[in-house]
Amino acid sequence: MSIEMNWSYLYGKPQINALFKTEVEDFIVTENLGFEATGEGEHVFIRLQKRNENTQFVAKQIAKIAGLPAKMVTYAGLKDRRGLTEQTFSVHIPGLVTPDFSELNSDLVQILSITRHNRKLKTGALAGNAFTIRLRDVSDMAGLTERLEQVKQGVPNYFGEQRFGFNGGNITAAKAMFNGRKVKDRFKKGMYLSAARSYLFNKVVSQRIEQGLAFTVLPGDCCGLVGSRSYFITEAEDTSLAERLAQQNIKLTGPLWGKGELAANLEAQDFELAALAGEEELKQGLEANGLKQERRALFILPEGLSYHAEGNDMVVSFYLESGCYATSVLRELVEVQENHANFSE
Structure with missing residues (x-):
């Protein structure tokens, strides 16, 4: 038996259709921790970009390379698999020697930086996330523009x-x-x-x-x-x-x-x-x-919300504080149809 979850729309249910997540780059997320690593300490911070990859899977790979239990690898929050996401992982490694994590690099994962910090990265310890979303084949561009102006109010x-x-x-x-x-x-x-x-x-x-x-x-x-x-x-x-x-x-x-x-x-x-x-x-x-x-x-309030049309596509960017969902913004804009044809399983 399914649970009833027909939540009310603030601006009325949108009558605009669009495709979402047709390509990996249609959903880009950049995590903002809100602080800089100190450069020293017992915790190694690994900043990386992952394509269509699961947060927990990457954490397990980091633990394997470090020769540690998976619970020793932490992150501020889970990120959607289907997209291009940038986030930080931390692993507790006392001492001066940092393992060679280069084997993490692949077509799906790219290390951006490795540094040390004096505290582990805890769940929820982030300021927010920046999103760039491409909505493809929008059925009503004028209507979407109007709704985008509305959601600037929250x-x-x-x-x-x-x-x-x-x-x-x-x-x-x-x-x-x-x-x-x-x-x-x-x-x-x-x-x-x-x-x-x-x-x-x-x-x-x-x-x-x-x-x-x-x-x-x-x-x-x-x-x-x-x-x-x-x-x-x-x-x-x-x-x-x-x-x-x-x-x-x-x-x-x-x-x-x-x-x-x-x-x-x-x-x-x-x-x-x-x-x-x-x-x-x-x-x-x-x-x-x-x-x-x-x-x-x-x-x-989706902070710094901006948008521009590219043909029949609309590219929307905004920032949300920690714990808030981009889907809450999207559901007020369009009826999305997710198309994962170009995502490998």
């Missing part, structure tokens, strides 16, 4: 469909796990927990849009300061918040479910609880597994 910060698995299979697996099914694989368990949490968050975002509250500050909303990790709770009589939201000085947030009290209160708390009515199984399962209440921006 898009829903949905977790991407890849997090949920085929037909929401990771949600089904999470429910089975919460009902007693043993999951010994730590990676799979983490994946199911993340999927359940992300699903609840997406429901709150979708309901916010459906009820016409995407650009409305509710009394009791937990708002974040743009460019900061600080949050504050709104009060009913504060009329200046609507202008601050329109000027993108503050951002609305929603719950990443876990133990503890919701940060939102008053009308905002009522809204969030109503949006997640009927999801006690997932909420209780997340709490039982030790996750704690956190917050995430409901909407995101």
Whole structure:
């Protein structure tokens, strides 16, 4: 049984069609760690570019060359296999001798730099990612241009469909796990927990849009300061918040479910609880597994969004902060049809 995931569109469902990922170069991702390696320390940072290659597979190859367990190789985040991606891996190698990683170089992987750092690269330890996306055979270029101007104002910060698995299979697996099914694989368990949490968050975002509250500050909303990790709770009589939201000085947030009290209160708390009515199984399962209440921006701004037409293709570039999905931008622009004919398996 598939899981319902018909999330609301902020600007209405697009009626424009385009092909995506026909060629490897149609999806280019450049990871931005947000800091420079120190040049010394026990951790070797390997910056590389990979074509149509899996992040975990590359990590295993690095571990093999270093003669270490795969768990000793870390990276800030998984990157899509189908595309041209640039990212950094780290491996813990004390001492002065750095292994020769040159055998990593191939038609699919190219080492860009190797340096040392005093700390390992942890999951999530990145500032964001820059994307360049080519949409081919666009059915309505004028319509796409109009929508591109719209999304400059922001898009829903949905977790991407890849997090949920085929037909929401990771949600089904999470429910089975919460009902007693043993999951010994730590990676799979983490994946199911993340999927359940992300699903609840997406429901709150979708309901916010459906009820016409995407650009409305509710009394009791937990708002974040743009460019900061600080949050504050709104009060009913504060009329200046609507202008601050329109000027993108503050951002609305929603719950990443876990133990503890919701940060939102008053009308905002009522809204969030109503949006997640009927999801006690997932909420209780997340709490039982030790996750704690956190917050995430409901909407995101694709920074530096630019675009240009090349014949019937549109090339779009933008930057997203860590944890945000390019697919959340794409789904507001076009109905994409992925064509992997030129990708080797």
